[in-house]
Structures are given as C-alpha cells and as structure tokens.
Amino acid sequence: MPEAVLTEAARDMLDWNGSGMGVMEMSHRGKEFTSILEKAERDLRDLLAVPGEFHILFMQGGGLGENAVVPMNLCGPLAEAKSGEVHTDFVITGGWSQKSAKEARKYSQVNVAASNEANQHRQLPDPATWQLTDNPRYVHICSNETVFGVEFQTLPDLKALGCEAPLVVDCSSHIASRPVEWDKVGVAFAGAQKNLGPAGLTLAFVRDDLLDQAMGICPSAFNYKNVAANQSMYNTPPTFGIYMAGLVFQWLKDQGGVAAMEASAIAKSTLLYGAIDASGLYENKVEANCRSRMNVPFFLKGDDGQPLLDAEHPRNAAFLAGAKARGLLNIKGHKSAGGMRASIYNAMPLEGVQALVAYLQEFERTQA
Numbered sequence: 001m002p003e004a005v006l007t008e009a010a011r012d013m014l015d016w017n018g019s020g021m022g023v024m025e026m027s028h029r030g031k032e033f034t035s036i037l038e039k040a041e042r043d044l045r046d047l048l049a050v051p052g053e054f055h056i057l058f059m060q061g062g063g064l065g066e067n068a069v070v071p072m073n074l075c076g077p078l079a080e081a082k083s084g085e086v087h088t089d090f091v092i093t094g095g096w097s098q099k100s101a102k103e104a105r106k107y108s109q110v111n112v113a114a115s116n117e118a119n120q121h122r123q124l125p126d127p128a129t130w131q132l133t134d135n136p137r138y139v140h141i142c143s144n145e146t147v148f149g150v151e152f153q154t155l156p157d158l159k160a161l162g163c164e165a166p167l168v169v170d171c172s173s174h175i176a177s178r179p180v181e182w183d184k185v186g187v188a189f190a191g192a193q194k195n196l197g198p199a200g201l202t203l204a205f206v207r208d209d210l211l212d213q214a215m216g217i218c219p220s221a222f223n224y225k226n227v228a229a230n231q232s233m234y235n236t237p238p239t240f241g242i243y244m245a246g247l248v249f250q251w252l253k254d255q256g257g258v259a260a261m262e263a264s265a266i267a268k269s270t271l272l273y274g275a276i277d278a279s280g281l282y283e284n285k286v287e288a289n290c291r292s293r294m295n296v297p298f299f300l301k302g303d304d305g306q307p308l309l310d311a312e313h314p315r316n317a318a319f320l321a322g323a324k325a326r327g328l329l330n331i332k333g334h335k336s337a338g339g340m341r342a343s344i345y346n347a348m349p350l351e352g353v354q355a356l357v358a359y360l361q362e363f364e365r366t367q368a
C-alpha cells in the first residue's frame, strides 16, 4: 500500500469527512458510502480507460473465487447453444492458470490449449501454436504469473487466431501497472490485494454481451448480471476494501496514472533484472521477452553453480536474514517455486529496488 494512502486512512478512521462515522460504521446504502463507491468506480474506469461496454463489478471471493465464478457465469445457456458438451480452453503458464483450469473442470470440459510446463514455466507459448477448440465458451489466460514471474507483454488476439470466444484474463498481480487492451478482452478479473488495495475486494470487468450466459447453479451474489444490475450492491459489498482501493485509485491518478506506473515498473524491473544478470551468484531464467515487471523470482547459486531451491539452505538462510536486517521483507520465493522472489508492485518505490540491488551486490561480495 502507498504510505500516503495508509496515512490518510488512519486519519479518517474514526471520522470520515466530518460524517461522525468511520467507513466501517456506515450503511452501505447511505449517501456517504454511495459517494465513495461511485467515485472509486469513476476513477478506476478513468485510470484503466475501461470502455462503456464493460461493467466494473466490486465483488468478493478473490482471484481463486473467480476461477469458479467465471465458468458459472459463462458456461450456461446460450440461445444458439448446440446440444452436447460445454468446453473451455486454458493456456497454462504457471501455478495460477493451472489452478484456474483445475477449478473450471467442475463446470466444463477443459482443453489445455498450450502449456509451458515442460519449459519449467520460463517462456510463453506463442499464440500461433495454441491448440484452440471449436467454439469454446471462453479462453483463459493469466496475464502475469505471480509465482514464476512470466508476463504477457501483449494480450493474444483471439480473433486473429480464428477464435470468436471471449478472452478471460486473470490480471490479479499486474492490474494498473500497464494499459489494458480492452478490444481483446471479454472478462478480466483481479483480487485487489496485489496492486489495488487490501484483501477482500475482487474486481471483475465484464463485457456487456457476456452477462446472459450464467449456469442455473450460479449463486445470485456471484451472478455477474445480478451484481451489475444492482451496481455491486446486491448484497453488502466489501465496503472498507472499496474505500481503501478508492484511495489507491486517487493516489494512482496523482502519480500520473497507469502510464506513470508502467514507466516506474519498467525502471524498477530493468534495474533488478540487470543486477541479477550481471552477477555470478544470482540467476533468473525466464526468457527476456516475457519477464514480469511485477514479480522477479531469482535463485542464489550453490558452489556447483546450480540454483539453490531450498529456502533452508545455509546460503539462502543467510541471504534472507541479511535482507530482513535491512528491512527488505517478503523476499522468500513462493513455496511451489523455491528460491527468492521480489514483488515490486505499484506502491514499491524505486528506492526500495535500489536498496535491494545494493544488498544483492553486498551479499555477493561476502560469498566470494
């Protein structure tokens, strides 16, 4: 979270805007909270240049919740639906898209159109090689794989691949760090907790023509059409999360919007990858054309030159202890990948990355 946002929220905790109430004490239907929600939606639409045909839904359930919410909303009756199976296409580029495909199997016939598993999730399969099926209900990608640090630099153009299905994009971990190519998107979703605000708020951007395909089993509170028709107020939305995200949206605008965040992400990630590539001790093997600007996984090497996956290895343990002593926290890699990972989201200032790079170099000297 940007520090300025936390300071503002702390100041208003007991009394928002002279209302005599903190945000957590407001009625979600009162004029105070309604104004907070409306401004948050306007600012987000503005920031991400969300076209009018997309609904912005403030939901709950997280990114993993959307893995079920999406198929329940897109795999139901279509007027022209053929009898027979309902199927969906998935592009597996890491742990998150893997989880998405697994969940969707409960609701549809899942086809894996492409996977980078055989390459240890170090590259992105070229869309020209994707084995898309005929008429899938949707094609799912994760546009930034948070654990392995693989990011689409441009979204696939399904139409150009001869596929009319909507593209579903899990953009949880890089939303608002780069512009969105809305003309290629049907549904985009993101848990707020990486780049937009506190955990508990989930954003879904749903194209208008996709609101009418829900399965009968889809819970009303997670039915896109119902949530859209009720301006995200069918049931009580995560009010405090929306308020905090609204402060982040204002902060993002004050910083110069998504263009400024993208420039900052390029500067921060270039600096960090450069330091890793220049060193003898650290490595990142993701192909240069799909390295994530948000999540930079890296490994320390052992004396034999092999990456040290195990966080308990003495060299890794010493590295992490030294990082912690310098206030460089949460550097340990995800348990499914091992090694280290620096997540350098929007709110991380360049100075934070500079401090990490200085530490990388200092630690390497002690290991010589």
Ligand SMILES: *Cc1c(COP(=O)(O)O)cnc(C)c1O
Pocket: 061, 062, 063, 064, 065, 096, 142, 144, 145, 146, 170, 171, 172, 173, 191, 194
């Ligand atoms: C963090 C993350 C999620 C998280 O889902 P939650 O249900 O909000 O925990 C989903 N997808 C991606 C790509 C993520 O990085």
